[in-house]
Amino acid sequence: MLRRGDTVWCLDNFCTGDPENIAHLRADPRFHPVRCDVTEPLPVPGPVHAVAHLASPASPADYHRLPLETLAVGSRGTENALRLAREHGGRFVLASTSEVYGAPEVHPQPEDYWGNVNPVGPRSVYDEAKRYAEAVTMAYRRGPGVDAGIVRIFNTYGPRMRSRDGRVVPTFVRQALAGEPLTVCGDGSQTRSFCYVDDLVRGITAMIDSARAGPVNLGDPTERTVRELAELVLVVTGSASRIEYGPLPVDDPVRRRPVITRARDQLGWTPRVPLEEGLRRTVSWCAGRPAPPVRNAPS
Ligand code: UDP
Numbered sequence: 001m002l003r004r005g006d007t008v009w010c011l012d013n014f015c016t017g018d019p020e021n022i023a024h025l026r027a028d029p030r031f032h033p034v035r036c037d038v039t040e041p042l043p044v045p046g047p048v049h050a051v052a053h054l055a056s057p058a059s060p061a062d063y064h065r066l067p068l069e070t071l072a073v074g075s076r077g078t079e080n081a082l083r084l085a086r087e088h089g090g091r092f093v094l095a096s097t098s099e100v101y102g103a104p105e106v107h108p109q110p111e112d113y114w115g116n117v118n119p120v121g122p123r124s125v126y127d128e129a130k131r132y133a134e135a136v137t138m139a140y141r142r143g144p145g146v147d148a149g150i151v152r153i154f155n156t157y158g159p160r161m162r163s164r165d166g167r168v169v170p171t172f173v174r175q176a177l178a179g180e181p182l183t184v185c186g187d188g189s190q191t192r193s194f195c196y197v198d199d200l201v202r203g204i205t206a207m208i209d210s211a212r213a214g215p216v217n218l219g220d221p222t223e224r225t226v227r228e229l230a231e232l233v234l235v236v237t238g239s240a241s242r243i244e245y246g247p248l249p250v251d252d253p254v255r256r257r258p259v260i261t262r263a264r265d266q267l268g269w270t271p272r273v274p275l276e277e278g279l280r281r282t283v284s285w286c287a288g289r290p291a292p293p294v295r296n297a298p299s
Helices: 019-025 060-065 067-088 124-142 168-178 197-209 226-237 261-267 275-287
Strands: 008-012 031-035 050-053 091-097 147-153 182-185 191-193 216-218 223-225 243-246
Touching: 008 019, 019 031, 050 067, 050 197, 060 067, 060 124, 067 091, 067 124, 067 147, 091 124, 091 197, 124 147, 147 197, 168 182, 168 226, 168 275, 182 226, 191 226, 197 216, 197 261, 216 261, 223 226, 226 243, 226 275
Parallel strands: 008 031, 050 091, 091 147, 147 216, 182 243
Antiparallel strands: 191 223
């Protein structure tokens, strides 16, 4: 957004983020980083042309560690962000998630599938917060007439993820680079579809620039098993690590793949970076970084 000349207010309490990730932007006079919690009133002066509400823990390890914060940012945080857009007559885009489909009984997942979510399971703090966030976004669109839209983001990866955030790509890359075993959960036959961060950013930007309501799935439709991913990480890193199999987390979705016809038709968006290339870029970024201390490891 800065590169194309926008002024950007970046609100983050860094409960799962790293200020280092935005350090390279600080010299730009149009960039305004604010350390704050978006569940509190938002300290943004006008004019505001668009609000992208991306704030939330997103790694299962993080939202298990921060369950109440995750529910709060999906509910109060979304309401605050919607109010900001309403006050300034701006566009609003909610970063929702493929987790609204829960353990999907329809495969692949189109946007008109309503999902299969366990409302009292360990993942519900994230899934139900995002489902509420979608509901309140649509209510602000229908009622006060906020120009609001929803994107549902599928598994995304790339540089600047914390190596110990618990998600599968940074975990496997860290383990492979350290020569440690890659910890596959279950037998590794569960699938995900991994989208490279630059592709995702293009999709979100296209949604901000459109007047579409969505929801629009943003994800790479190439489905891989977790075991295939582990093998690919070993190839890309050239690591001699072995693969180790452990227990599958409760309610871990068995299959996940987006239908992206809507993104293609409404936003002209398709992902461009194949998994192997995206992993290469991620690995070279991670390889240039010192290993973080173990005490940051999610429980
Ligand atoms: N996973 C794994 N090993 C790990 C971390 C995750 O096998 O060290 C699996 C996890 O059980 C899930 C998939 O990888 O089936 C994706 O997990 P992640 O936490 O990245 O995202 P999710 O799609 O579950 O939100």
